[in-house]
Every structure is written in C-alpha cells, then in structure tokens.
Amino acid sequence: MVSMKSFLTLASAALTAMAMPHFANNTESHLLVPRQTINTPSTGFVDGHFYSLWMQSSTGATMNVQGNSYSLNWQTSSQNVVGGIGWNPGSSRVINYSGNFNCAANCYLSIYGWTENPLIEYYIVESYGTFNPGSQAQLLGSVNSDGGTYNIYHTVRVNQPSIHGTATFDQFWSVRTSHRVGGSVNVGNHFAAWASHGLRLGSHNYQIVASEGFQSSGSSSITVN
Structure with a gap:
C-alpha cells in the first residue's frame, strides 16, 4: 500500500516532468525553433x-522559414518568384546546402545575390528545369569548381525589376553543366573567374540559396549552412 506522503511525492514528480520541455537525444525539438510563413x-x-x-505578381507563392531551412511552393500565378535564405551582406564564402528541388519547367536553383555600385544581379546555377539560362546569353568561358564545370555568361537587363526598383543592370552567371541539388559551393572561385573576364562586382547586398520559378509551378525544401 502506498502512503499518502509517497503518493504526493510521485504526483509532484509527474507534474514536474509534464511541465519540462521535451528533449530528444539531448537535442531540443526542432518544433521549438521559430517558424515564419x-x-x-x-x-x-x-x-x-x-x-x-x-x-x-505579389501572389502565388508561399515560403516557410525555420532555422537554417526553408521550403517554397509556387504556382504560375506568381509569374516570376525568387525565394531563399542566406546572408546580408553576401561575400566570397563557401556555402554548403542540401535538400530537394522539384520543377519540370522554367526554374533555377542557385546561389543568388546582388551588389551595388555597380548594380549587379548574379547567379551560380546548380540546377535548372527546361530552360538553360545561358542559352540566350554571351558565353565567356568556364570555371572548374566543387567537382564540376560551370559555364560563365554575361547579360544586360534593361528597365527590369531590381533591388532599387526598375533599373538597367548587368547579370553575371555561372551555370553548372551537370545538375545537382546539394553540395558545397566556393563562391569566391566564381567571383574570381568572373573578374578574369572583366565582370567585376560592387559592394555586396544580400546573398541567398534561391529557388526561382518563371511562369511555372514547383516546390523546394533547402537547408543552408
């Protein structure tokens, strides 16, 4: 027979355990990490x-950000969507990423960023759908990095959306010839390769691992380190 004192001690211990946060293998549950939609x-x-x-079009896409991961779902109604997580400002860092990228139409998975003075939009494309973004650009050469070959392209955008409203600006591209979703990207190798062809960046604004869809639908789930 359990005494009243023992019963009260057990009850107190049970209530304390219920009030404590749950840990799995000494690691706080991922559910406790703030998530924003x-x-x-x-x-x-x-x-x-x-x-x-x-x-x-300001509609047609939803992105969830939680810790160092994001998921993005987009529809054709978004017309053109670019979303991801990373850093502000960007730099010539080494980026490791992993995840899934699902799109059978016009879309890119890339290291994506902007610089100012001059205003430059840049892409290091890891994978793309039905359209090779370099197919209508000026091919300047290639760079071998991170176990693959990337073709280097240059384009100019006239009166198009930018981080400073409608503007005219250059685009620098490295497009991987063998698609992949996940790996390590030495961003500095691409910056140096672009500079060797006269493509010089300005002061860094943001830099993200981005999923982009143009008049397409798709989804991605990416973790960035």
Missing part, C-alpha cells in the same frame, strides 16, 4: 537567418 514579397530575418521572397 511568408506569402508576400519581403526581406528580413527569422531567428537570425536572412530571407528574401520576391514575386512579380
């Missing part, structure tokens, strides 16, 4: 991680 164009920080979501 973004479905309108914006930039900002979630739990210290920079994110950016841009949509041409």
